[in-house]
Amino acid sequence: MGAHKRTSRYGRYAGGPDPLAPPVDLGEALDAIAEDVMAGYTPRHALQEFLRRGGRNRSGLDDLAGRVQQRRNELLSRHRLDGTLNEVRKLLDTAVLEERKQLARDAGMDDTDRAFREMQLQNLPPSTAAAVNELASYDWQSSSAREAYDRIKDLLGREILDQRFAGMKQALENAGDADRAAVAEMLRDLNELLDKHRRGEDTDGDFQEFMARHGDFFPENPQSVEELIDALAQRAAAAQRLLQSMSPEQREELMRLSAQAFGSPELMAQLDQLDSSLRALRPGEDWAGSERFDGQEGLGLGDGTGVLQDIAELDALSEQLSQSYSGSNLDDLDLDALARQLGQDAAVSARTLADIERAMQDGGYLRRGADGDLRLSPQAMRRLGKALLRDTAKQLSGRQGGRDTRVAGAAGEQTGSSREWEFGDAEPWDVTRTLANAIRRTAADGGDPARGLRLGPGDIEVTETEARTQAAVVLLADVSFSMAAEGRWVPMKRTALALHHLVSTRFRGDRLQLITFGRYAQTMDIGELTALPALREQGTNLHHGLLLAGRFFRRHPSMQPVLLVVTDGEPTAHLLPDGESWFSWPPDPETIRLTVAELDRLGRAGTQATFFRLGDDPGLERFVQRMARRIDGRVVAPDPGDLGAAVVGEYLRAHLREPYDDDWSSWR
Structure with a gap:
């Protein structure tokens, strides 16, 4: 038996979504959504x-x-919508011209009869519809003229049917009497089916029988009487909108011409009944709308109805x-x-x-x-925090004067366990496990470990350590309206997310509290802070924020208190004994006194504080410098885009109790 050669042919895939398309990139969507949030x-x-x-x-x-x-x-x-009228006018002009030629050639015709016919043709009404109707009983002498006139009736019939049944104009071109009889029979059966459906007397068998007899007229291939009605009603409503989009003169011409369709008044009666049934069955369709067409390309009734359907779609x-x-x-x-x-x-x-x-x-x-x-969701917050922390790590590692930032308790004792290396990790490698991973991978890939190893990122494992010092950390974030107005709102939130992710994933022994302060201060979880909208509220109540920070530190007496304050304005509000907020601009001396007193209380408890000054306001600069000196703290003045790296860097410095050798002046 000879070998059978198989061949394959390939074409455009049309069975749904492209199976070779790349997967949906949720990362891009999540990043964009989070930024907007x-x-x-x-x-x-x-x-x-x-x-x-x-x-x-x-x-x-x-x-x-x-x-x-x-x-x-x-x-x-x-x-424009005069395509059918123009076609009828051309056919009428052709018929009249051919008839006049025939009258001029016919030498045997009675002169009186010839004169009467010429006068009749000469005095036709200017209205196309009226002229067509007047010539309905004319005894044509020219066969070509009679043929042109009969084409008018055929054209009108096909166009009117095409309005209700897409493609009918082409399907009935050069149709004979039997074809037109089949259309008439279909219309009678259709109206009977719809009438029974309106009364609730039809069955699925009635629909199946109708489609078995007339299904060729419905390329949409409806599967139920409801689908059939939907398709017919949408088309009929578009046909009605087409008529209403015409000028009154055009509409009147077509209505008068419709009597000549196929030379059969019964056709129009059946179509009128069909329209009436469809209106009753689908009153929600747009039967009253209209459009304004102002182009140069004339449309026939069927094509125009199709365009109106397109517009509706x-x-x-x-x-x-x-x-x-x-x-x-x-x-x-x-x-x-x-x-x-x-x-x-x-x-x-x-x-x-x-x-x-x-x-x-x-x-x-x-x-x-x-x-x-x-x-x-928390899953989204973790993903976003991880991405922001990664960006922050890049900023820290790329800054002049910086050193490697050790996280996950890197300054503590090793636990004996290890984990897979992740981007941004700076923990010591677990060399034994790393080499073992590389050997196993090389052997699994068919290589010979004895001939050499090439390490891959997936081979690397780093040692886990425990932190030497646990910290209770408060991030005090200014949420006065100036933060949003000056473009500092999103950087503040990005900073909080990065710090939150660092503490929750790498310094799990630490405790982090997020506190916002505007007219009042309040504690927030990371989700609430991320979704917090900018409020048009005056007041920078650092006093209230420090009170809440002190309360948090007292709940964790065995931990090192670390205070990180992000602000772009001097304190302009303080908390009264009754819990109300007192606001004053310029800052009230009592506001400054209470704020300083609360900061001193935190200083006596050994709090390590860093103030992140946003903006170049001289009053704010003087205030934070004096506050920092009172508590032996630090002042950092980053650009908003560098705020995250500044806060994370200070957290690491305070947490590890080591000098953080960094050229902060480059941030100004």
């Missing part, structure tokens, strides 16, 4: 904004909506893309319609956005709170 958006709003903007090399909802509107405008500006897509209605989500998008109107690339972009929206919730990055609104 830190800037004051709710997570739901931040997700919506990302979906509207899109991502790298991916269209967003706004871009898709703009393309939808552009497509709609193109349809209106390209077309574009309007539905525009609403879906707006996501402005209650309960909206991207699963509502009609991807097939989007592909029809804008192309497959638009559908792919929309599907990807829907996948991102779904994955952000199903993947655990967003979750619903008790109030029903979306929030960043």
Whole structure:
């Protein structure tokens, strides 16, 4: 038996999403959403904004909506609705011209009869419809003229049917009497089916029987009577909007011409009955709308109805893309319609956005709170904190005068355990385990460890250590409105997230408290701080913040108290004995006295303090310098973008009780 040679042919994949497409990049979405949340958006709003903007090399909802509107405008500006009238006028002119030629050639015709006919043709009404109707009983002498006139009736019939049944104009071209009889029979059966459905007397068998007899007229291949009605009603409503989009003169002409369709008044009666049934069955369709066409390309009734259907589909897509209605989500998008109107690339972009929206919730990055609104989940906070800490580590390691930053208790005793190396780690390597990993990997890959090893990042393990000193750390963050107004709001939140992630993952023995202070101070968890919107509230109540910090330190008496204060203004508020906040600008001497007294109390308890001064206000600079001297603390003046590295660096310095050799002047 001879060898059978197999051949393969490949074409465009059309079975759904591209199986070779890269996976959805949730990292980009999460980063963008988190940035917006830190800037004051709710997570739901931040997700919506990302979906509207899109991502790298991916269209967003706004871009898709703009393309939808552009497509709609193109349809209106390209077309006008007099295509059928113009075709009828041309056929009428042809018929009249051919008849006149025949009258001039026919020498045997009675002169009186010829004169009467010429006068009749000469005095035809200017209205196309009126002229066509007047010639309905004319005895044509020219066969070519009679043929042109009969084509008018055929054209009108096909156009009117094409309004209700897409493709009918082409299907019935050159149709004979039997074809027209089949259409008439289909209309009678359809009206009977819809009438029974309106009365609730139809069965599935009635629908199946109808489709078995007339299914060729319905390329949409409806699977139920409801799907059949949907398709017919959408088309019929578009046909009605087409008529209402015409000028009154055009509309009147077509209504008068319709009597000549196929020369069959019964056809119009059947179509009128069909329209009446569809209106009753689908009253929610747009039966009353209209559009303004101002282009140069004439449209026939069928093509015009198709364009109106396209416009209706574009309007539905525009609403879906707006996501402005209650309960909206991207699963509502009609991807097939989007592909029809804008192309497959638009559908792919929309599907990807829907996948991102779904994955952000199903993947655990967003979750619903008790109030029903979306929030960043702890998983999202950990991922974001890890990314921010990585950025901070890069800043620390890349600064002039810096040294390696040891984290995860790097200055303490080894525990005897190890873990896989992660980017940013500076712990000592566990050489034995690292080499063992490299040997196993080399052997598994088919290599010979005896001939040499090449270490890979996945081979490296670092030793775990325990910290020598546990710390109770308070990050006091100024949340007065000037922080947001001067572009310091997001850097402050990024700093808190990075520090929180460092403490919760590498210094688990430490305790961190986040305290915000504006008109009042309050403790917050990291999720609350991340989602905190900017408040237009006057007041920098450092006094209240220090009171809360002291309370936290007293709950952890065995730990080293570390105070990190981030502020861009002098204290302008203090807490009264009754719990109310007293605000004054310029700062009230009593506010300064109470703030200094509370700081002194923390200093006597051995608190290590660092003040991070944001901005160049001379009054603030004098104040923080004096405060730092009173408590033997430090002042750092970073740019907002370097705030995270500054705070983390100071935390490490204070925690490890070592001089942190760094050129802070380069941060100013």
